[in-house]
Amino acid sequence: MKYFIKTYGCQMNVADSGGMEKGLLARGWERGESVDGAGLVVVNTCSVREHAESKAMSFVGELVERRQKGEDFRIIVAGCMAERMKDTLKKRFPLVDLVVGAKDIKRFAKLIENIPGVIPADKKSEVSEPSGISAFVTIMRGCENFCSYCIVPYVRGPEVSRPADEIIEEITARAANGAKEVTLLGQNVNSYHGKSANGATAFPELLEKINAIPGIERIRFMTSHPKDAGDELIKAVTRLPKVCEHVHLPLQSGSDKILAAMNRGYTLAGYSKVVNALRAACPDVSITTDILIGFPGETQEDFEQTLRAVNDIQFDFIFAFKYSPRPGTAAAAKPDDVARDVKEKRHAAILSSLNGIATQKNATLLHTEQEVLVEEKRAGQWVGRTRTNKKVFFESVLVLTGKTVLVGIKRTKINSLYGTFIKIAG
Ligand code: SF4
Incomplete structure (x- = not known):
C-alpha cells in the first residue's frame, strides 16, 4: 500500500x-x-x-x-x-x-x-535513516519568544531541546547512509540547551561535537535569533572547519519602533553589531534575512528605515513576507492598518533593492573558483552549493553526486552561479 x-x-x-x-x-x-x-x-x-x-x-x-x-x-x-x-x-x-x-x-x-x-x-520493523547528501535534523522544537505576530509558540509549544547524544546518533547514522551535509533545525537554534551524558550541552558545544563526526563535511543551521547570536556562535562559525560561512539572521524590520512592537528583543543598532562582528571575524560570510512588511502601525518612515537597513547591511538574500494577522497572537489584536496595495508596493521595493544588491554581490564571484558540494543532476546540469549557500550549476560527464568539486564561475545571476568544472577537490 x-x-x-x-x-x-x-x-x-x-x-x-x-x-x-x-x-x-x-x-x-x-x-x-x-x-x-x-x-x-x-x-x-x-x-x-x-x-x-x-x-x-x-x-x-x-x-x-x-x-x-x-x-x-x-x-x-x-x-x-x-x-x-x-x-x-x-x-x-x-x-x-x-x-x-x-x-x-x-x-x-x-x-x-x-x-x-x-x-x-x-x-513493524526498524527502518534505516533516509539517504541523501543533505540531512535536515531537528535539534529543538517550539519557541517561547512570543514575537507578537507569530503563531509558532502557540502551535508548537515551549522550547524543548533534543538530547545531544540522540542528535549525534542520528547524524552519525545519516552520515553512514551517505549524508555529507547536515542542517540543524530549530526556531531559535542559539538557545539550544540539550541534555547529554556529561550534563548540559549548549549550541556551540553541539556544533563542536557534530564537527567531529566522520563523513559529515558541512554543517549549517537555522534559524538564529539576533538577540541570542553572541560571541560564542561567531567563534564557532570561524573556528570549526565544517561549519559553513552562512548565517540566516531574521531582521524583520529596520524601525526600532516596529521591532519593539514585534517584541523582537533587539534594536537595529544591536542587530548591526552582530552583523559587523560576524563580518569582522569571517569576511566571506553570507548573511540572509527575513523582512516582514506591513506590520500594524508601520508608517512610510518606518518602512524607509527598513529599506535603508537593507541597503546598508547588504544582505546576500532576503525572504520578504507581507504581514497577515494570525488569530490569537498579540499583533492580531491591533488593526491590520497597512493597506494591501501599500504592502504590495513595499514588498516590491524590498525585492528591487535585493535584486540590485544580490546581483552585484554575486558578480564579485565572477572568475573565482568555488568549492561546491554536488547534490544532484537536473536537466543535464550538476547542481550544488557553495559553503556560503549559493546555488551553482555546471556540466560534467563524471558522476559527481556527493562529491566536493571546484568550479570556475563564468556567469552570475541574482540567486545562482554558473560555471565550468575544474576538478574534484582533494
Ligand atoms: S518569529 Fe521565530 S523567534 Fe519569534 S516567536 Fe516566531 S518562531 Fe519564535
Missing part, C-alpha cells in the same frame, strides 16, 4: 514529514509520488501565514471531494494548522481520518495505528 505526503511550510515541516515517513515505512507502507494510487495521504500543514493555511485547507478540501466521489484512501492532516484548527478541521471535514497537531507529531507513528484496518501492525 502506498502513502503520499504533501508538505507545506518550512524546513522544520520537511524534517517532520521525514519522521512521519519513517513511521509509515516501518509499518510496511511504500512511498508514492502522488495522490493517485495512494491508500493514505498525509497533509503536513503550515500556519505561519494566512496564505499557507488557505492553500493547505483547499488541498484538504480537494482530497475530501475525491473521497466523496468514491476514491478509496485515508486522509491525515498534520502540523501547525492541524494544531491551531483541530476542531474546525474535524467539523468541516468529517471524512478526515486523523488530525495530528504539531505538538503530537512525535507520536504520529503510534497515532496512525488507531485508523481501523489501515496499518498492518504486524509489519
